[in-house]
Amino acid sequence: MQRLGVVGAGTMGIGIVQVAAQQGLDVVACEVDESRMQAAMDGLRGTLARLVDRGRLAQADVDAALSRIQPTTQFADLADVDCAIEVVPEVLDLKRQVFERLDQVCRPEAVLATNTSSLSVTELAAATRRPERLVGLHFFNPVPLMGLVEIVRGLRTDAATLEAARGLVRQLGKTAVEVKDTPGFIVNRVARPFYNEALRLLNDGVADVATIDRIMKLGGGFRMGPFELMDLIGNDVNFAVTSQVFAGYFDDPKYRPSYLQQRVVQAGTLGRKTKRGWYDYE
């Protein structure tokens, strides 16, 4: 692939734009309005400038990467991309509208991809006339540092689209894993017990926060304990993911969220970003 479209220039979207441009792809970056697009590009220039200051990148490479990015607010500018990735907020109707527009403007053979972490790829594909050309590409935050992309096969995603997705992930310098369109995909599902069972043990009075974290780190070799990690991720975000996976499996008790974590969210003690969560960060 040579030409990539990215719809949505939030943290994840602009991260994908950065990686793609640095890896030599031409990128059309699309946002809803001029000011958001401008802010995202300013942020990206700042990020790249800091990498130059720290000696991680050459100025010439930054200039080349930036020259490959075409910022726009017009969907029509995505007409000739080989693949368009949707990276807008996790709202079903919003994502559906984006795919309806992409389906209209993109070449029939173009791959359409979604970065959703919680919605059904199959359901989004049904909003287009080319469900076999739609695939999930689940990136991880921060995109420039995280090497993993989950390639999600919708019910109707075809083999050629998967092959194109594998090729794109390789071009982006990332490692791909493939997963069926299942709630939470691999990472958000398999990691649930790390948080959820730690909360259950705490709630049941088996051990306290610091003891559970210490056991998981010293005994298990985990780099962070579950409570430290929930504070880093944000308890609101972590609780939302657990709730989505629970709902996705139709209330399977394996994924039942913790009311204790809900209380922490309700109290506004979300973790590091509020200076208080399971631990104090003042």
Add this chain to the structure above:
Amino acid sequence: MRTARGPVRSGEAPGGKVLVAGDASLAEPLAALLAESGCSVSLYVVEGGGVGPAGVDRATDLAAAAKDATIAFETAVWPPERKRALIETLDRALPAEAVLATLATAQVTTELAAWTTRPEQVVGFGMLPGAAAPGLIEIAPGLATDEAATATIEQLLVAAGREVARVRDDAGLVLARILCLIVNEAAAMLMEGAATARDIDTAMKLGTNYPHGPLEWADLLGVDFVYATLAGLRAEQDEDRYRPCPLLRKMVLAGRLGRKTGRGFFEYAERT
């Protein structure tokens, strides 16, 4: 009844003999670390294992090895009947005042203690099998356990240079419970055909920074250890939340226990 022996003073090896009996994947590293700290150690392995660690007396007669021990560690994993038989043998053979530390990841300490005539001297512990040395050992006194017995085990392990954490006696303790439930999800995804074993492990290592992929980790721990922990958790809590993935039970029945049998979720050229 109080234990006759007082707690071992911190930083000092106990005078008496320590017997370590059970599955090699836990018994060998435990015996090695206790021997290194200056304890007189006898090792009785009921399953697996090689020549055993240096400086450890390799016992072949369990009752004979138990009769002069002041502390015994029991590490049988699966099935529960085998563990119970070992604990009952130890209870009969050990001196009345000896403390019995028992692997309490598949049954709660209070249940294991109830299999003996000395419940106040039975202390549950938890550690991961398959590692050279445990980074931390959990200690869980049962409802009937005397504080002196718990302190004896705790101080012995601290004297051996181990980190310990006391937790309440609960199914699977902390580390084994959380880790085996992560493996359970990974095994379920594999069974459902949602992703390959290799991709599941790669995703967890790159997406969450886990030290091992959950399925290769299960092969290191032993699939029997994972299944025993989950089955025990399910039995103890009696909740659908803890149902073990059917694939794990089949793997145990088929002898696909991981590295120690040459095949688990992955295949290995050499057994370890």
